Amino acid sequence: MAAADQLDAKLYVIPGSHPAMAARRMLELKGIPYRRVDLMPVISRGVLRGLRFPSNTVPSLSISGRKLTGSREIARELDALRPEPPLYPSDPERRVAVEDAERWGEEVLQPAVRRILWNALKRNRAPLASYAQGARLGLPIGLAVKTAAPIVAAASRMNRAGDDTVRHDLASLPGWLKRIDDWIEEGVLGSDPPSAADLQIGASLRLAMTLDDLRPAIAERPAGELAVRAIPEFPGQAPPVLPPSWLEPVREVQAATAAS
Ligand SMILES: N[C@@H](CCC(=O)N[C@@H](CS)C(=O)NCC(=O)O)C(=O)O
Numbered sequence: 001m002a003a004a005d006q007l008d009a010k011l012y013v014i015p016g017s018h019p020a021m022a023a024r025r026m027l028e029l030k031g032i033p034y035r036r037v038d039l040m041p042v043i044s045r046g047v048l049r050g051l052r053f054p055s056n057t058v059p060s061l062s063i064s065g066r067k068l069t070g071s072r073e074i075a076r077e078l079d080a081l082r083p084e085p086p087l088y089p090s091d092p093e094r095r096v097a098v099e100d101a102e103r104w105g106e107e108v109l110q111p112a113v114r115r116i117l118w119n120a121l122k123r124n125r126a127p128l129a130s131y132a133q134g135a136r137l138g139l140p141i142g143l144a145v146k147t148a149a150p151i152v153a154a155a156s157r158m159n160r161a162g163d164d165t166v167r168h169d170l171a172s173l174p175g176w177l178k179r180i181d182d183w184i185e186e187g188v189l190g191s192d193p194p195s196a197a198d199l200q201i202g203a204s205l206r207l208a209m210t211l212d213d214l215r216p217a218i219a220e221r222p223a224g225e226l227a228v229r230a231i232p233e234f235p236g237q238a239p240p241v242l243p244p245s246w247l248e249p250v251r252e253v254q255a256a257t258a259a260s
Contacts, residue, residue, distance in 0.1 A: 007081065009034035012048060012060040014041050016117070016131035016210075016236050019071035019110060022203040023059035025231055026075055029193055030082045034061075038135040040144065041155045072106055075196040087196040097188045098197045105200035109176055111159070112169040113204045116242075118161035120211055121152050123241045128152075131210070131236035167246045173214075174253035180205070180223040190222075194230040202230030210236035213247055217254035 009027060011034050013020035027034050039047055045056040048069070053060040055069040064081065068074050079087045089095050121128060128145045137144050155161075180201060183189040189198055205227035209215040218224040 007032050007064050009061060009063040010037060011035070012037045012039060012044070012051075012053075012058050014039050014044050014058045015133075015135040015137070016207065017058050018113060018203040018207040019106070019200070020059040021206070021231055021234060022071050022199040023061065023074045025194070025199050025203070026078050026087060026196070029085060029087075030078055032063075032078070032082060034063075038132075038137050040137055040151065042151050042158070071200060072102060072196070075102070075199075079196075085193045087199075089191075089195070094188075098195050101183055101188050102195075102197035102200045104179075105197060105204060109201060109204045112172065112176075113208045114159050115161040115166050116169055116214070117207060117211070117238075118152070118156040118159050119163070119166040120213070120238055120241050122156045122161070124238070125149065125152055127236065127238035130238070133235040166242075170242070170246050171249045173208075173217075174249050177218065177221065177223050177253065180226070181221060184222045184226055190226050190229075192229075198226060198230045202227040203234075206231040206234035207236070210234060211238045211242075212240045213238075213242045214250060217250045217257070221257050 009032055011020070011023060011027065013024065013036055015038055024036070039058065044058055048056040048058070048060050051060075051062075051067070053067050053069045057069060059071055059074055060067070060069040061074050061077075062068075063077070066077070068077055075087050088098055125145060125148055128148055129141050132141045132144065135141070180189065189195070189201065191198060194202065201223075205218055205223055209218050209224065209227065218227070
């Protein structure tokens with residue numbers, strides 16, 4: 001096992017990327033120093049391809065001469081390189097439950113939150129700058145935002161963030177939040193320090209909570225509290241922009257939480 005300070009880690013991220021934020025927290029929790037490379041969305045794909053990562057998405061991590069892409073791959077490799085604190089439980093049954101939750105977080109919740117965000121940014125690009133807080137993109141943030149229209153359009157298209165899909169995602173959100181609350185109650189989620197599943201799901205919830213349209217429905221419930229514990233800081237804030245009729249299912253669950 002290599003000492004953490006000999007690992008020579010470089011993490012490639014996009015500002016506002018939730019799986020990239022999960023990977024950042026993994027490295028922090030493991031105490032592994034790393035250099036962060038901030039990339040612009042869409043342009044990131046060519047950069048990562050040129051650097052010969054296994055795929056062209058963030059997070060991508062080079063560590064100890066290895067190149068990895070994907071938040072779940074990175075979690076496993078970091079646990080192998082630096083076992084403490086563990087990202088997965090040692091008990092085999094609990095590990096399966098955590099891995100199932102992590103996979104659901106990556107395959108279902110993560111892309112849905114990404115679609116919702118791009119749909120919102122397509123309606124109003126001004127909040128983009130808030131997501132890039134602290135990022136070094138190689139050009140002034142104001143200029144990056146001013147010239148971002150084609151990038152936002154391309155990212156919305158590539159992520160299939162069309163209106164019908166996003167409306168459907170918003171209708172599914174209440175059930176997903178309930179599922180996460182249930183997992184917390186069952187002890188699958190919510191470990192201290194956070195597991196890979198807490199980070200995977202917490203990062204998506206944290207990104208959803210940057211949207212004023214969604215934060216009130218998430219923040220006050222166990223899922224929202226878990227997200228803030230797992231990912232204490234997540235830059236970005238977008239004022240209300242989604243059509244109110246799309247948000248009706250979310251408002252209903254918000255009212256029910258407030259009344260309970
Ligand atoms: N499911 C992958 C996420 C991959 C992904 O789609 N990442 C986005 C950022 S959140 C990306 O790289 N997008 C490229 C782009 O926007 O051009 C993981 O968990 O690592």
